[in-house]
Amino acid sequence: AQSVTQLGSHVSVSEGALVLLRCNYSSSVPPYLFWYVQYPNQGLQLLLKYTSAATLVKGINGFEAEFKKSETSFHLTKPSAHMSDAAEYFCAVSQTGSGNTGKLIFGQGTTLQVKP
Amino acid sequence: KAGVTQTPRYLIKTRGQQVTLSCSPISGHRSVSWYQQTPGQGLQFLFEYFSETQRNKGNFPGRFSGRQFSNSRSEMNVSTLELGDSALYLCACKNPGQGSGIQYFGAGTRLSVL
Numbered sequence: 001a002q003s004v005t006q007l008g009s010h011v012s013v014s015e016g017a018l019v020l021l022r023c024n025y026s027s028s029v030p031p032y033l034f035w036y037v038q039y040p041n042q043g044l045q046l047l048l049k050y051t052s053a054a055t056l057v058k059g060i061n062g063f064e065a066e067f068k069k070s071e072t073s074f075h076l077t078k079p080s081a082h083m084s085d086a087a088e089y090f091c092a093v094s095q096t097g098s099g100n101t102g103k104l105i106f107g108q109g110t111t112l113q114v115k116p
Numbered sequence: 117k118a119g120v121t122q123t124p125r126y127l128i129k130t131r132g133q134q135v136t137l138s139c140s141p142i143s144g145h146r147s148v149s150w151y152q153q154t155p156g157q158g159l160q161f162l163f164e165y166f167s168e169t170q171r172n173k174g175n176f177p178g179r180f181s182g183r184q185f186s187n188s189r190s191e192m193n194v195s196t197l198e199l200g201d202s203a204l205y206l207c208a209c210k211n212p213g214q215g216s217g218i219q220y221f222g223a224g225t226r227l228s229v230l
Contacts, residue, residue, distance in 0.1 A: 032217045043120070043206055043221035051217070090159065094217045102149035102164035102210050103172050104219060109158060 002027045002093050006107035014115050019063075019078040021110045023091030026072065033074045034092045034104070035065055044090065050074060061085070086114045120222035122207050128228045134195040137225045141188050141209030147171075148190040149219065150182060153204040162205075165190050166212065194227075202229045 007022040025031060032051050036044040048059025055067040065076045074091060091107040121140040129135050141148050149172075150162040161174040165184035182192040188209075194201055204226050208219040 034218070036221075041223075041226075043122075043223045044208075046218060046220070049218055102147045102166070102208065102219060103161050103174075104149070104151075104159075104208075105161070106151075106159040 002031065002105045004091050004093050004105055004107035006089075006091050006110050008110055009108060010111045010113065012113040012115060013081045015083055016080050019076070019081045019085065019112065021076040021089050021091075021112065023065075023074045023076065023107060024072055025074060025091070025093045027093055032094045033065075033067060034094075035059065035063070035074075035076050036090045036092060038088045038090065038109075040087075047076070047089075081112075081114045083114050083116065086112055088112070120207060120209055120220055122205075122222035122225050124225060125223065126226050126228075128230060129197050130230050131197055131199060133197050134193060135197060135227060136191055136193045137205055137207075137227075139190045139192075139207030139209075139222060141190070141207075142211075142220055145209035145211045145220070146188050147210040147212050148184060148188065149208045149210070150190070150192050151206045151208065152176075153206060153224070154202075159206070162192065197229045199229050202227060 003026045005024045034049045035047040048057045050057050050067045058064045063078045088109050088111050090109050092104040094104050123138045147166045149164040153159045164172040168184045179195045184190045204224045206224045207222045210219045
């Protein structure tokens with residue numbers, strides 16, 4: 001079975017500060033990993049994905065994440081927070097190969113607050 | 117290209133009624149999945165349809181059902197609504213030929229059960 005744990009339901013940073021959102025996963029098979037962002041009253045927008053290529057993945061809006069198999073982690077970072085980054089962020093896992101159906105397992109989400 | 121379209125965006129129903137939500141995926145994306153999002157339970161997978169067949173199912177009661185049409189459009193139905201069914205229902209589509217498993221989400225239908 002697969003699962004995702006996001007450490008910290010709320011993270012608050014100052015504008016210009018480093019953003020670090022933590023995600024740990026559990027999977028018995030090599031996973032696909034994703035970070036999605038959700039703005040109020042909107043659906044989920046893909047930030048970046050890990051699909052077993054490079055372990056350091058760059059996404060949109062200056063975000064990146066590093067896949068660390070030994071730590072079963074896929075933390076999301078951004079060097080300098082912007083006010084527009086305030087949103088809810090979700091880490092998700094799905095199976096690779098023949099198990100790659102349309103089922104994503106999501107973490108509980110982390111609300112990012114950016115203070116001026 | 118057009119994104120994922122969910123209709124309606126907002127719905128208000130009363131307990132005991134039934135409701136049907138619609139999802140039109142991106143052209144060529146034949147896999148459609150549905151998720152329920154609530155503050156307490158987060159994002160939970162309901163089911164997935166591919167080529168008009170349910171391929172995967174989450175842990176929801178039988179009151180939740182779905183179907184997919186030949187043009188890949190999908191509907192989900194909830195019968196005998198309960199207060200706890202109030203949620204944002206999200207539809208996502210995937211191109212099975214794309215090995216990365218990326219899913220593209222619609223804006224959702226917000227269902228309020230009174």
